[in-house]
Amino acid sequence: MRSCEKLQLNMKKIVALSLIILLSSEGYSQTCKTYTPLDGAFETPEMVYKLDLSGQGLKELPMEISKFVNLYSLLLDDNKLTALPESLVGLKLINHLDVKNNQLTAFPESIRTMQGLTMISASYNKFKQIPEWFGELSKLVSLFMGDNELKSLPVSFGNLSKLHSAYLSNNQISEWPALIVNLSELKALKLVANRLRVLPENIGDLENIESFDINQNELTRIPDSFVKFTKLKKLYISFNKLTEFPEFVCEMTKLERVICY
Numbered sequence: 001m002r003s004c005e006k007l008q009l010n011m012k013k014i015v016a017l018s019l020i021i022l023l024s025s026e027g028y029s030q031t032c033k034t035y036t037p038l039d040g041a042f043e044t045p046e047m048v049y050k051l052d053l054s055g056q057g058l059k060e061l062p063m064e065i066s067k068f069v070n071l072y073s074l075l076l077d078d079n080k081l082t083a084l085p086e087s088l089v090g091l092k093l094i095n096h097l098d099v100k101n102n103q104l105t106a107f108p109e110s111i112r113t114m115q116g117l118t119m120i121s122a123s124y125n126k127f128k129q130i131p132e133w134f135g136e137l138s139k140l141v142s143l144f145m146g147d148n149e150l151k152s153l154p155v156s157f158g159n160l161s162k163l164h165s166a167y168l169s170n171n172q173i174s175e176w177p178a179l180i181v182n183l184s185e186l187k188a189l190k191l192v193a194n195r196l197r198v199l200p201e202n203i204g205d206l207e208n209i210e211s212f213d214i215n216q217n218e219l220t221r222i223p224d225s226f227v228k229f230t231k232l233k234k235l236y237i238s239f240n241k242l243t244e245f246p247e248f249v250c251e252m253t254k255l256e257r258v259i260c261y
Contacts, residue, residue, distance in 0.1 A: 034073075038062070046070055054078050054098075066090040077101050077121065086110045100124050100144065107131055115139065123147050123167070135159035146170050146190070158182040169193055169213075181205040192216050192236075204228030215239050215259070222246040230254060 034050040035041040041048045045067035053061075055078040066087040073096040081102040089110035095117055101124040111117075112133050119142045127148040135156025142165045150171040158179025166183075169192035181202050188211040196217040204225025212229070213236040220241045226232075227248040235249070236259045249258060 041068065049073070051075065061085050061087075063087045069093070072096065072116075074098070084108045084110070089113050092116070095119070095139075097121070107134070109133075112136060118142070120144065130154050130157070132156050138162065141165070143167065153177050153180065155179055161185065164188065166190070176200055184208060187211070189213070199223050201225055207231070210234070212236070224248060227251055233257070235259070 034052050035048050036052050038053070041051060042064065046069065048068045049070055050073040051068060051071055052075040054075050058076070058079040058081060060081065061076070061084065063085060065085070066089070069090055070093060071091050072093050074091070074094055075098045077098045077100045079102050081099065081104060084099070084104065084107070086108055087110070088108065092113050093116055094114045096119045097111070097114070097117060098121040100121045104122070104125040105128060107127075107130070115137065116139055117137050118139050120140065121144040123144045123146040125148055127145065127150060129150060130145070130153060132154045133156070134154055135158070137160065139162055140160050141162055143163065144167045146167050146169040148171050150168065150173055152173060152175050155177050157177055158181070160183060162185055163183050164185055165188040166186065167188075167190045169190050171194050173191065174195040174197065176196060176199060178200060181200065183206060185208060186206050187208055189206075189209060190211075190213040192213055193216040196214065196219060199214075199219065199222070201223045202225060203223055204227065207228065208231055209229050210231050211234040212232060213234070215236045216239040218241055219237070220243060222237065222242070226246065229252065231254055232252055233254055233256045235255060235257070238259050242260075245260060249255065
């Protein structure tokens with residue numbers, strides 16, 4: 001008899017535990033829900049954490065987007081946006097902003113308040129410059145700004161101390177900001193098809209670089225400090241104006257791939 005009572009008690013505990021797990025998982029799924037239609041998102045704006053408005057032909061964003069105060073991921077890629085509203089200033093928790101493949105020409109001041117940003121994807125737009133305040137985005141880890149109209153990088157770019165990867169190909173960058181060598185955490189740098197003629201002699205200070213792609217520029221020589229890239233695995237230096245192959249490359253023991261022709 002007692003065995004049956006114990007069995008029933010254990011069964012009740014199992015049922016109660018299962019109910020707790022079920023409720024917890026439902027709460028988690030609600031938290032992680034990605035909202036795609038704006039109408040549904042406005043019903044409970046405080047519950048919107050991820051908003052995906054990709055590929056909806058949007059020409060502008062509604063001012064009411066500022067109501068999503070808990071938003072941490074905003075996907076606006078593949079639209080027809082020509083500007084981002086200043087109302088984004090209230091979205092201070094965002095860590096992932098995707099605006100690639102639009103018609104944007106500038107970052108609004110409101111992006112400056114997104115101090116939690118770790119990733120910005122803004123390739124395939126018409127950005128002509130990166131604002132000087134960009135260096136204040138101290139948590140930025142990945143930056144994708146290829147296929148724009150950038151001619152230079154701001155001095156403050158060197159303040160992005162946590163930046164791991166920067167993809168800036170197919171722009172018009174002709175000058176290398178000296179302070180970029182301060183990016184001690186940088187692991188991947190892609191500057192294909194720009195207008196760089198010279199690299200700074202102290203570029204070797206980027207000691208954590210693993211992949212460096214500077215194909216299709218106007219470089220005539222590679223600084224000797226490249227030999228300090230002790231972690232470099234991939235080096236792409238084709239289609240430049242090099243008069244000779246840098247011999248020190250042979251001393252770089254970690255290199256797995258070198259493309260130079």
